[in-house]
Amino acid sequence: MRCRKVRSYLSAYCNDEVAGRSLVAIQEHLSTCGACRREESLYRSMREGARELRAGSLSRDFNARLLDRIAQERFQETRTRAYFPRPSVPVLSWRRVAPVLGSVAVIALAAIFALSPGSNRAVPTYASSSPGSSSLDDSYLTVQPDANPNMTSNLKKNWSLDTQLAKAERSRQISGMLTSSGGFASMDYREAFPWIYGYGIVDSPFGPVVVKIRPVLRIYETSGSTGAKEDQEVY
Amino acid sequence: MPKETEKDIDFSLMKAIQNGDMVAFNTMVDRYKDRLMNVIGRMLSSSEEAEDIVQETFVRVYQHRQSFNFQHCFSTWIYTIGLNLARNELRKRKKFKFYEISDMQGHETEFAVEAKIPSRLPQAIDSAIRDLPEKYRTAFLLRDVEEMPYEEVAKALGVPLGTVKSRVNRARLILRDKLQPRLEEHHALSKSTLLPVGLL
Numbered sequence: 001m002r003c004r005k006v007r008s009y010l011s012a013y014c015n016d017e018v019a020g021r022s023l024v025a026i027q028e029h030l031s032t033c034g035a036c037r038r039e040e041s042l043y044r045s046m047r048e049g050a051r052e053l054r055a056g057s058l059s060r061d062f063n064a065r066l067l068d069r070i071a072q073e074r075f076q077e078t079r080t081r082a083y084f085p086r087p088s089v090p091v092l093s094w095r096r097v098a099p100v101l102g103s104v105a106v107i108a109l110a111a112i113f114a115l116s117p118g119s120n121r122a123v124p125t126y127a128s129s130s131p132g133s134s135s136l137d138d139s140y141l142t143v144q145p146d147a148n149p150n151m152t153s154n155l156k157k158n159w160s161l162d163t164q165l166a167k168a169e170r171s172r173q174i175s176g177m178l179t180s181s182g183g184f185a186s187m188d189y190r191e192a193f194p195w196i197y198g199y200g201i202v203d204s205p206f207g208p209v210v211v212k213i214r215p216v217l218r219i220y221e222t223s224g225s226t227g228a229k230e231d232q233e234v235y
Numbered sequence: 236m237p238k239e240t241e242k243d244i245d246f247s248l249m250k251a252i253q254n255g256d257m258v259a260f261n262t263m264v265d266r267y268k269d270r271l272m273n274v275i276g277r278m279l280s281s282s283e284e285a286e287d288i289v290q291e292t293f294v295r296v297y298q299h300r301q302s303f304n305f306q307h308c309f310s311t312w313i314y315t316i317g318l319n320l321a322r323n324e325l326r327k328r329k330k331f332k333f334y335e336i337s338d339m340q341g342h343e344t345e346f347a348v349e350a351k352i353p354s355r356l357p358q359a360i361d362s363a364i365r366d367l368p369e370k371y372r373t374a375f376l377l378r379d380v381e382e383m384p385y386e387e388v389a390k391a392l393g394v395p396l397g398t399v400k401s402r403v404n405r406a407r408l409i410l411r412d413k414l415q416p417r418l419e420e421h422h423a424l425s426k427s428t429l430l431p432v433g434l435l
């Protein structure tokens with residue numbers, strides 16, 4: 001065995017980790033090679049020095065402190081067992097409950113949305129039987145009169161053409177009643193009593209009745225074209 | 236009557252501990268506290284931290300006493316726990332670097348410490364071991380300082396047997412190169428005076 005090979009085995013040889021033919025070959029080589037013997041002595045010194053290493057000093061009360069901590073652990077363990085016995089049924093964890101709760105929440109939201117009044121909004125119907133309004137559509141009803149540009153704000157979202165036409169017709173009839181009836185109602189009360197603007201008196205089977213009047217959009221149709229006119233409505 | 240081995244003593248103590256015998260636990264602590272401190276103390280620079288880790292190791296042993304598997308050596312088990320705790324501590328240190336106040340005052344002292352070679356061989360070896368990379372240091376400490384069999388070292392470190400042998404050999408070569416002047420000096424002195432190694 002050559003020096004290089006022997007030196008690769010020397011650390012293991014000095015720690016008694018080589019056996020068999022290798023051990024014999026190394027021993028034979030060391031008996032004849034002074035340089036390798038010197039190398040061997042270095043490893044042996046190192047081994048002895050490593051065995052001499054002493055442990056870092058633990059504090060004197062190490063055992064006492066450790067046992068004290070263990071006693072605390074035991075106390076904690078006993079108390080936990082006594083006060084919080086293991087439940088016979090498995091405890092529900094958030095991981096298990098979360099998907100169920102999520103599904104329930106989604107179903108509840110869907111039900112609320114489906115049953116809400118907004119969902120029952122009727123689609124505006126365009127009554128072909130209404131007087132003079134068979135061909136009217138949305139775009140026509142959003143037209144504002146020149147005299148009163150805020151009129152469109154009176155149109156509700158859930159309007160229907162029939163309602164609007166009925167209101168316009170009622171307004172026309174009331175207007176006729178106001179002008180045809182005599183006395184107080186026929187006066188231009190708006191000028192005489194500006195504080196009662198918006199109110200009028202209507203004849204009824206039970207006598208004259210004060211009614212609230214506000215401007216409405218009256219829809220009418222002329223020959224060849226459609227238009228809008230500001231009018232009054234009685235409530 | 237066959238002599239009771241270390242392993243048998245550990246097993247009988249462990250059975251007693253499992254039955255709640257605190258005297259057996261105290262005996263077990265006495266058997267292993269210095270050995271653990273010998274390894275963990277050299278992995279961590281501060282002896283207070285090492286002592287805390289050793290204490291925590293025994294606490295874990297107590298907490299998990301019922302899960303000990305008698306198919307394996309107790310020493311392997313306790314070293315595995317201790318080394319894992321020490322590694323966690325080293326990982327924490329990598330995240331948060333701690334500086335000594337002396338480090339803040341300049342590097343002169345640092346160079347002076349590095350240049351200083353301990354006069355006695357064991358201290359020189361101790362200092363050289365602390366400078367080893369962690370994986371070589373742990374393998375060397377378990378094998379050459381604690382004299383554990385290679386198989387147990389492999390189990391404690393959770394690496395293959397060949398890897399342990401390679402790491403131990405590499406650690407020895409590094410130490411030999413680093414300590415060559417001190418080892419030669421020691422060899423010459425021991426030949427002339429024949430003093431025990433500890434006194435040199």
